[in-house]
Each structure stands twice: as C-alpha cells, then as structure tokens.
Amino acid sequence: MNISSKQIESLKLREPGTPMIKFLWEQLKPRGAWLTPFNLISIPIIFLGIGLIVIRFWKGIGSITNLTQETPWGLWIGFDVVTGVAFAGGAYVITFMVYILKIRKYHSIVRVTVLNGFLAYVFYAGALLLDLGRPWNVVNPIIGNGFGTSSVLFLVAWHFLLYMIAELIEFSPAIAEWLGAKRAHKILSGMTIAAVIFGITLSTLHQSGLGALYLMAKDKIHPLWYSEFIPVLFLVSSVFAGLSMVIFEGSITHKVFSDKISDSNHKAHHGIIHGLSKICTAAMFAYFFLQLLVFIHGKHWTYLNTSMGYWYLVEMIGFVVIPMLIYFIGYRRNKLLLIRIAAILTMLGIIINRLNVTVIGFRWDATPHYVPSWMEIVVTLTVIFTEIWIFRWVINRMPVLQESPSWVEESK
Amino acid sequence: MSLDRRDFFKTMGIAGLTLAIGNESSAKPVGNQETEFFGMLFDATLCIGCGSCLKACSKSNQLPAPEGEIEPGVIQKTSESRRAVINNYNTSKGEVYIRNQCMHCNEPACAAACLTKAMHKTKEGPVVWDADRCMGCRYCMVSCPFDVPKFEYHSANPRIQKCDMCYSRIEKGKIPACAEACGDALIFGTRRELIAEARKRITENPDDYVDQIYGEHVAGGTGVIYLSPVPFKELGVKQGLQNASYPSLSKGFLYSVPSVFIILPTLLLGIHEATKTNEQNHEH
Numbered sequence: 001m002n003i004s005s006k007q008i009e010s011l012k013l014r015e016p017g018t019p020m021i022k023f024l025w026e027q028l029k030p031r032g033a034w035l036t037p038f039n040l041i042s043i044p045i046i047f048l049g050i051g052l053i054v055i056r057f058w059k060g061i062g063s064i065t066n067l068t069q070e071t072p073w074g075l076w077i078g079f080d081v082v083t084g085v086a087f088a089g090g091a092y093v094i095t096f097m098v099y100i101l102k103i104r105k106y107h108s109i110v111r112v113t114v115l116n117g118f119l120a121y122v123f124y125a126g127a128l129l130l131d132l133g134r135p136w137n138v139v140n141p142i143i144g145n146g147f148g149t150s151s152v153l154f155l156v157a158w159h160f161l162l163y164m165i166a167e168l169i170e171f172s173p174a175i176a177e178w179l180g181a182k183r184a185h186k187i188l189s190g191m192t193i194a195a196v197i198f199g200i201t202l203s204t205l206h207q208s209g210l211g212a213l214y215l216m217a218k219d220k221i222h223p224l225w226y227s228e229f230i231p232v233l234f235l236v237s238s239v240f241a242g243l244s245m246v247i248f249e250g251s252i253t254h255k256v257f258s259d260k261i262s263d264s265n266h267k268a269h270h271g272i273i274h275g276l277s278k279i280c281t282a283a284m285f286a287y288f289f290l291q292l293l294v295f296i297h298g299k300h301w302t303y304l305n306t307s308m309g310y311w312y313l314v315e316m317i318g319f320v321v322i323p324m325l326i327y328f329i330g331y332r333r334n335k336l337l338l339i340r341i342a343a344i345l346t347m348l349g350i351i352i353n354r355l356n357v358t359v360i361g362f363r364w365d366a367t368p369h370y371v372p373s374w375m376e377i378v379v380t381l382t383v384i385f386t387e388i389w390i391f392r393w394v395i396n397r398m399p400v401l402q403e404s405p406s407w408v409e410e411s412k
Numbered sequence: 413m414s415l416d417r418r419d420f421f422k423t424m425g426i427a428g429l430t431l432a433i434g435n436e437s438s439a440k441p442v443g444n445q446e447t448e449f450f451g452m453l454f455d456a457t458l459c460i461g462c463g464s465c466l467k468a469c470s471k472s473n474q475l476p477a478p479e480g481e482i483e484p485g486v487i488q489k490t491s492e493s494r495r496a497v498i499n500n501y502n503t504s505k506g507e508v509y510i511r512n513q514c515m516h517c518n519e520p521a522c523a524a525a526c527l528t529k530a531m532h533k534t535k536e537g538p539v540v541w542d543a544d545r546c547m548g549c550r551y552c553m554v555s556c557p558f559d560v561p562k563f564e565y566h567s568a569n570p571r572i573q574k575c576d577m578c579y580s581r582i583e584k585g586k587i588p589a590c591a592e593a594c595g596d597a598l599i600f601g602t603r604r605e606l607i608a609e610a611r612k613r614i615t616e617n618p619d620d621y622v623d624q625i626y627g628e629h630v631a632g633g634t635g636v637i638y639l640s641p642v643p644f645k646e647l648g649v650k651q652g653l654q655n656a657s658y659p660s661l662s663k664g665f666l667y668s669v670p671s672v673f674i675i676l677p678t679l680l681l682g683i684h685e686a687t688k689t690n691e692q693n694h695e696h
Contacts, residue, residue, distance in 0.1 A: 062565025069491065069562050072550035100680050102687040133548020133563060133570040137528070146529035146545045152662050153551050154527035155669060193684065201676045205669060212665040216521050216555040216658045219650075231665055 012397070013405050014180035023179075027397055042385040049382025052375050053130060061133060064375040070363050071370035073131075078358030080127035080380055082210050083351050084120055086234070089242025091117025091167060092203035093279075099196045108265045109272055111174055111400045112253065113246055115391065118167040123387040125160055130379065152212045159206035166199035177405055178398040185408065207238040214357060222361035224303050224312045227294045230357065236290060240283040241350040243276045247343040253401065260401045270336060277331040277339040280346065284324040291316060308364060315356060319349025449537030450582065451603035451635035452590075453610055454511050456647065457620050458597035461498055461509040468593035469496050472578060482509065487648065492562045495575040496590065503642040510647045511598065514539060514560045514575035515627060516635030517657070518603075522552035522561055524659035531561070531572070537603065537635050538577035546572060557631055557653050577635070603635055610639050632657025 014023045056064050067074050094113045097103045129135045140146055141157050148154045169191050176185035211234030218226060227233075254261065254269055261269075303309045323345035330338030359370065395401060466478045476493050480486070484507055488497040496513035520539050522531045530545035531552045541561075548570055552561045564570035578588035586592070591600035599606070607628060614621045626644050627637035630653050638649065645651050 058568060060564065060566040060568055060570060065565075067565060069489075069553070070559060072553035072563060096680075100684050100687070131549075133550065134543075134546055135548070137545065137547040140528040140530075140545055140547060146526075146542075148525075148527040148529045150524045150659060150666065151527040151551070152665065153525065153549065155666070157527055197677050197680045197684070200680060201673060204676065205672055208665070212662055213551070214554075215662040215665065216525060216557075218658070218661055219557055219653060220554075228661070228664070 013178055013399070016180055016182075018180075020179070031396060038388075042389070045378060046382050046385050046389075049379050052379050053382075056130065056379075061131070064373060064379070066370055066373045066376070068366070068370055070366045071359075073362070074359060074370055075372040075376045075380055076127055076131040078355050078362075079351070080383055081124045081131075082358050083354040084124045084127075085207065085210055086238045086241040086350050086354060087245040087347070088117040088120035088124075089203065089207060089238035090246040091170075091242070092200045092207075093239055093242050094246065095170065095196045096200050099193060100200070105268070105275060106272055108268055109246065109250060111171065112250070112395075114167055114170045115174075115394060115400055116245070116249060117242075118164065118171055119387050119391055119394075121160065121164045121167065123383055125164065127380075127383045152209055152215070156206050156209045156213065159202045159209060163199060163202040163206065166195045166202060169195040170199060174398045174400055174404075177408060180405075182407060203238075204235060208232065208235040210234055211357070214362075217362065220363050221357060222303075222308050222364045223298065224295075224300055224308060225357045225361040227298060229290065229294050233287065233290060233294070236283060236287045237350060237353065240280045240287065240346060243280050243283070244343040244346040244350070247273050247276055247280075247339060248347060251340055251343075253395070257395055257401055260395070262403055265401075273336060273339055274331065274334055277327045277342065280342070281324055281327045281331060284320060284327065284346070288316070288320050288324065291320070308361070311356070311360075315349065315352050319345060319352055323349060448602045448604050449533075449535065449635065450577070450600065451516060451537055451606055451637065452577065452588065453599050453601070453606040454636065454638050455597050455599075455610075455613070456508050456510050456638065456640040456642075459498070459509040459511065460597075461500055463498060464593045465511070465590035465598055466494075466496055466498060468589040469575075470494070472581070472589035490560070490562060490574075492564045492571075492573045495573060499648065501647050503646040505642050508640070508642055508647060510638070510640070510649070513636065514577070515558050515631070516575075516577055517631050518633040518635065519657035519659050521555040521557060521631070521658035524662070525551040525555035527551070534579060536579070536582055538579040538582060539574075539635075540576045540579045541572045541574065543571060548572075555658065557658055558650055603633075603637075606637055610637060613639060629655045631655075632660070 012027075014020075052064050061067060065074060065076075090113050094106055094110055098106050098110050129138060132138060137145075141148060141154055142161065169188065172188040173185055173192070176182075176188055208231035211230035211232075214221060214226070214230055215228065250269065250273065254266075258266075304313070323342045326338055326342035326345065329335070330342055359372075363369070399405065461482045463478065463482060469475070470477050473495060475495065478494060478497075480488060482488075482498050482500050484500045484502050487499050488494075490497055490512060496511060498509050498511050500507050500509050516533075516537060516539050520531070520533050523529075523533050523539060526532065526546075527549070528545040528547060530542045530547075531539065532542070533539045548563070550561075550563055550572075552572065553559070553563060560574050562573045564573065578586075578590075581588060587600040591598050599609075601609070607625065610625045610628075614623055614625075620641055622640055622643055624644065625637050625639065626649055627634035630650075632655070638644070640647060
C-alpha cells in the first residue's frame with residue numbers, strides 16, 4: 001500500500017486533457033533534496049567545465065588540452081568517445097536478447113539500458129564536437145559537402161547518427177507514455193522491431209569501426225596493441241563491456257531509485273544479473289582467446305620483457321583473466337557481490353584497453369609523451385556528470401524503471 | 413623540368429586511352445583523361461643547406477620567415493607555421509642536408525582518412541587541403557605515417573597546415589616556389605620522369621649514391637622522392653614503414669561493411685520470425 005502510493009507520487013504522467021505546455025513546465029522543475037553528495041560534487045565541476053569549454057572555443061583547443069602534433073587525439077577521443085561507446089554496448093546486446101531471441105527475463109531492463117545507450121551516444125557525440133577544430137563543418141559528411149566514403153570515420157559518423165535515431169525510436173514509447181500521447185505510442189511501438197534490427201546492425205559496425213579507425217596508424221601504436229584484428233577485438237569486448245555496465249549501473253539504480261521499481265522487478269533483478277554474468281564469462285573467454293591468438297600469431301614474445309610488456313600483462317591477466325574467473329565463480333555460486341566486483345574490474349579493464357590503444361600505446365615512443373591536462377579531465381567529468389543529471393531527470397519522470405501507465409495495456 | 417609532351421602522349425598510348433587535344437603548358441588532363449602526376453626529387457648529395465627553398469616557401473605561403481640556423485645535430489620539425497624544414501645530419505660521409513615536407517603519397521593515408529574529402533590528392537599530384545570542408549577532426553594526422561599534417565591548436569578557426577606543392581602555382585603552369593628557388597638539389601617534374609632521372613644518377617655515379625630511391629616504394633610510393641649519399645636511416649628519414657599503401661590497411665574493413673548490412677539484418681529478421689512461436693507459447 002505504502003509503496004504503491006509512493007510510486008504514484010513519484011511518477012506524474014500527463015493525464016489526457018492537461019495542456020502540454022503546462023505539463024512540460026511542471027516537469028522541468030527540480031524535485032527532491034538538493035544538497036545530496038552527488039549534487040555538491042557535480043555542480044561545481046559542471047560549472048568549471050562550462051567555463052573551460054568557453055575558453056576552448058575562444059582560444060583554440062590547445063588552450064586547455066595537452067594535444068601535440070604527434071598525438072592529435074587524446075583523452076576526449078580515447079576515453080569520452082572510444083571507451084564510452086564500448087560501455088554503451090549493452091543496448092544492442094539486451095535488445096538482441098529481448099526482441100530477437102525473445103528472452104523475457106531481461107525485458108524489465110530494456111528501457112533503462114536503451115536510455116543509457118542513447119544518452120551515452122548523444123553525450124559522446126557532444127564531446128566529439130568539443131574536440132573538432134572546425135565544428136561548424138560537422139554536417140559536411142552528412143549533407144554531402146564531400147562524401148569521404150573511403151574513410152572509416154565517415155562510416156562511424158553516419159552509423160553514430162543513424163544509431164542515435166534508432167535508439168531514440170526504441171526509447172520513444174516511454175516518452176509517449178510520459179506525454180500521454182496514445183496515438184503516437186501506437187505508431188512508435190510498431191517501429192520497435194525495425195529500429196532494433198537496424199540498431200544492432202549499426203552497433204556491430206561502429207563498435208568494430210571505432211577500432212578500425214586505428215588500422216592506418218599501424219606504425220604509431222605499440223605492437224602489443226596493434227593488429228589487423230582490432231575491429232574484431234573491439235566488437236567482442238563491447239559485449240562484456242556493455243553488459244558489465246548494465247550490471248554496474250543496474251546495481252546503482254536499484255539502490256538509488258528503489259522506490260520506482262515494482263516488487264516483481266525487484267525479484268527479477270537477481271536473476272538478470274546472474275544470467276548476464278554467464279554471458280560475460282563466455283564473451284570474455286572468447287576475447288581472451290582472440291587476444292592470445294593475436295599475440296602468438298604476431299610473435300610478440302620479445303616485447304614482453306619491457307615496461308610496455310609488463311603493462312600488457314597487467315591488462316590481460318589483471319583485467320581480463322581475473323575478472324573472467326570472478327564472473328565465473330560468481331555465476332556458479334550465485335553470488336551477486338562477486339559478480340558486481342567482476343563488473344567493476346571488467347570496466348576498469350575496458351578503460352585500460354581502450355586507452356592503451358588510443359592514448360597510452362599511441363606514439364608511446366614520442367617525447368614528451370601526451371598526458372591529459374587537468375582541464376581535459378574536468379571537461380570529461382563535466383560530460384559524464386551532465387549525462388547522469390539528464391539520466392536522473394528522465395528516470396524520475398518517465399516510465400523507465402516503473403510500470404507503464406494502465407492505458408498502454410488497455411490499448412493492446 | 414616540366415611535363416614532356418612526347419612522354420605524355422606515349423604514356424597515354426600505352427594506357428590504351430584515346431587522347432583529346434592537349435597543349436604545351438597544360439598540366440591538367442584533357443577531357444576526362446588522367447595524366448601522370450607531378451612530384452619532386454630531392455637529391456641530398458647536391459643540397460648545400462642554403463635555405464633559399466625554405467624562404468621561398470614561407471614567402472609564397474604567407475608564413476613567418478624561417479628562424480633558427482641549419483646546424484648539425486639541431487633537428488627542426490615542420491609545424492603549423494613551417495611547411496618544410498632542412499636538417500643537417502652528421503653521417504658516415506660527413507655533413508649531409510636533408511629536406512622534410514609532405515611526401516604527397518600516391519595513395520595518401522590522410523586523404524583516405526578524411527571523411528569530407530577536405531584532404532585530397534589532386535589529379536596533378538599535390539595532396540591539398542580545403543578549409544570549407546574540413547571539420548578539424550585531425551584523423552588525417554592520426555593516419556599519416558610521416559606525421560605531416562599540422563594543426564593550429566591555438567586558433568579559434570584552426571587550419572591544417574602542410575605543404576601543398578604550391579598547388580595554386582601548378583594550376584597556373586608554374587613550378588613550386590621551393591623548386592624554383594633551388595633548381596639544383598630539388599627538382600620538379602612528373603613522378604615517372606623523376607624516378608627515371610634518379611635511377612640514371614645512381615647508375616652513372618654509383619660511388620656518390622646509395623642504391624635506393626626513398627619514396628619509390630615506401631607507403632605505396634610517394635610523389636616526393638629522395639636520393640642520398642648515405643643510408644637513409646642516418647638522415648632521420650622514417651624507417652620501417654610498409655611498402656603497401658596505408659589505405660590498404662582499412663580496405664578489408666570497409667569492404668565488409670556492405671555485406672554486414674545485407675547479411676546481419678536478414679539473419680536477425682529470420683531469428684525474430686523463428687522465435688515468434690516461442691513467445692506465443694510462453695504467453696498462452
């Protein structure tokens with residue numbers, strides 16, 4: 001009784017008849033307590049970041065970054081875009097399982113995962129704009145002021161754009177429910193399968209495409225991280241990177257937004273995480289096997305006894321083999337805590353791997369080697385925090401974790 | 413050295429292409445015919461490090477005049493304000509000067525990387541950059557094996573700076589400013605002619621040259637080629653690059669994209685249809 005009244009309290013969907021403008025205005029107002037630890041940390045950083053972004057557009061990218069002529073891509077590409085997109089991989093894996101394989105078990109996390117993926121893409125596309133020297137020309141590859149079809153980046157740009165649209169369509173029924181738009185809901189729901197199929201195809205292509213971007217940098221990336229299999233490695237690792245993010249994010253939202261989650265979904269949560277840990281174990285095993293093949297095939301033994309070689313071993317053993325084993329043990333013993341630890345280690349491993357390819361191993365021999373400035377880090381944090389703010393805003397207003405309004409069932 | 417009309421005709425004939433009317437000064441292909449493209453030959457045995465090519469370059473491109481002397485062991489790099497540099501290396505045969513600028517690759521990685529074709533190889537040979545198209549993504553810099561394109565990091569309206577072989581001069585039938593100023597160690601011509609000339613010099617003076625033309629094969633062949641009295645690794649020239657072109661590295665991925673776009677959706681739709689009955693059974 002108590003829970004259900006709380007649910008109605010937190011989710012104010014638009015009743016038919018309420019004027020749209022008035023409704024939207026009320027939805028914009030902040031809710032809940034202001035002085036939370038997250039707000040106290042994130043607000044000053046976001047303001048500092050906005051200030052730095054102003055300086056960046058006024059005085060050039062070099063005014064706040066440590067980028068050099070040898071290292072033209074730094075933290076904003078290597079972390080914000082390349083790593084962030086790997087973490088957004090959960091959306092295509094979960095939609096594949098729910099809409100294509102029809103595994104109903106994972107249905108309750110589809111919306112939050114798709115929302116996560118969509119916001120990740122929007123914000124990483126936004127972060128990309130900060131890194132473009134001439135962002136006003138960003139529409140050129142879309143409008144045809146030069147179709148550079150021989151460029152992997154051309155494909156990645158188009159796939160990014162189309163995938164954001166596909167994910168928006170996948171998520172749009174939740175927006176329609178929020179706005180009380182019944183007819184739109186019906187039309188948009190009918191488009192879900194097409195969007196899912198299109199979205200999965202685009203995802204596989206640009207997850208691997210982000211790796212393929214670095215194929216031409218053959219002589220600039222440390223041999224332990226360069227191979228013609230980078231696209232395949234990026235694709236396979238995006239499966240467990242995305243699912244680890246789903247486990248991590250799911251565990252947090254479960255605590256933070258526990259009042260929004262129905263009892264049945266609370267109970268399903270454990271089973272979902274348990275199931276995902278099995279998929280992660282398998283995907284990580286496949287990934288490790290591929291890495292091993294690349295290593296042996298490339299005859300990289302001589303590099304092992306160098307400082308970069310030790311770092312490679314830390315990545316492969318510490319952040320692939322060990323989390324894989326923890327996932328496996330967590331799955332076998334059905335221990336949620338172990339699975340969550342494995343998810344965090346795996347995510348750290350993905351960060352390390354993507355940064356090794358894009359930043360740490362990229363022109364590792366250049367002196368001085370690129371190290372991001374504190375300002376680049378603040379801007380990166382600004383992007384992440386702003387994304388979390390929007391995520392929280394949507395979760396608090398739209399039926400993402402909560403059940404859909406009753407008219408959805410009626411109209412079926 | 414400019415385009416030799418007879419050689420031009422001969423090449424066209426070998427290629428089995430019909431030729432429309434051409435004229436002496438025109439370097440452009442006639443009609444839709446392709447011509448062989450221009451390049452430059454730098455001969456390190458002849459360069460005395462006078463720097464007149466560098467002065468001509470900065471003047472012609474409205475860039476600040478070169479600063480700093482050309483001294484042995486002081487290695488200068490091209491930058492957003494310098495499209496070419498000359499360095500002096502202490503080698504096994506004494507001091508040798510060598511120039512560094514854009515190599516104008518036959519199949520440039522920067523052009524293949526560019527998603528707006530802002531960076532592109534012209535039919536005449538120079539690899540040029542177009543400000544109206546460029547997004548400033550700097551993927552050309554990531555891809556170039558010679559680290560040639562430079563970015564104006566401290567500008568709100570940044571450009572990519574690199575040698576364009578004085579493309580605007582070539583279009584008017586003139587030769588690049590540096591080659592005009594030098595006329596000795598740095599010569600301009602069609603790539604085929606330059607390779608022939610380089611080979612002739614090596615054959616005629618085997619003691620003065622190492623038997624290698626840098627740029628003949630490296631990175632799939634470059635428009636700018638080098639001759640040297642000493643092995644190129646003594647001159648700080650990029651070593652260990654592959655002979656295949658760099659765009660060939662991402663071709664496999666690019667070619668697989670259309671197939672994935674056909675096969676994967678079909679497969680997904682198939683599985684979707686196949687699992688439909690499962691769902692119905694589940695619900696009833």
